[in-house]
Amino acid sequence: AAVPTQSGSLTYTGQAQSPTWNGYDADKLTIGGEQSATNAGSHTVTFTPTANYQWNDGGTGAKEAVWNIGRVTISTVPSQAGTLTYTGSAQSPQWANYDSEKMTLGGATHGTNAGTYQAAFTPTSNYCWSGGDTGAKNVNWVIGKAAGSLSLNPQSLTLTNAAKTGSITVTRAGDGAITAS
DSSP: OOOOEEESOEEOOSSOBOOEEETOOTTTEEEEEOOOBSSSEEEEEEEEEOTTOOOTTSOOSOEEEEEEEEOEEEOSOOEEESOEEOOSSOBOOEEETOOTTTEEEEEOOOBOSSEEEEEEEEEOTTEEEGGGOOSOEEEEEEEEOOOOOEEEESSOOOOOSSOOOOOOEEEESSOOOOOOO
16 A cells, blocks of 8 residues: 545634544554544544554554644734824834734834834734735824814013013924924
8 A cells, every 4th residue: 555645625613623534444554643634734644454464565664654744824914993093102003904813913003203113913823814824914004193282371472672582482282393473
């Protein structure tokens, strides 16, 4: 007999699966090893000829055969859901198409200042991106600038010959320069 080979393909389902075998006859070969598995990847079984049989090369010892469970394809890379605006506090975006069972989130996952940040999504061991890629996909997300606002106290100031100076107090968020004329 020749060493059996996996018949067809299996894809991760979250449940234990067993392959079917090309060239396997239970009367002629005893199967051992990892005959069923849940997770994607390579798995190994052994085949040993029964008492009255041998391999094509004359041997009677166990031989290994590798079988596979394929990863499930993630078709859509996550993206920022909704908008964020600067508040002065740390913020994290909400993500469309993100499933923590299928991928891990890394990179810049929170930010405080207005600007563009980059998060990274990496498939977990049972998943892959379209085309089979298992590397991280970088996704930009944004914290927008807050609308400018300020208050003046007093709202106006009249200068005269007797009162040639005065002051107006300006209150506003942020730390940029303010000029007046």
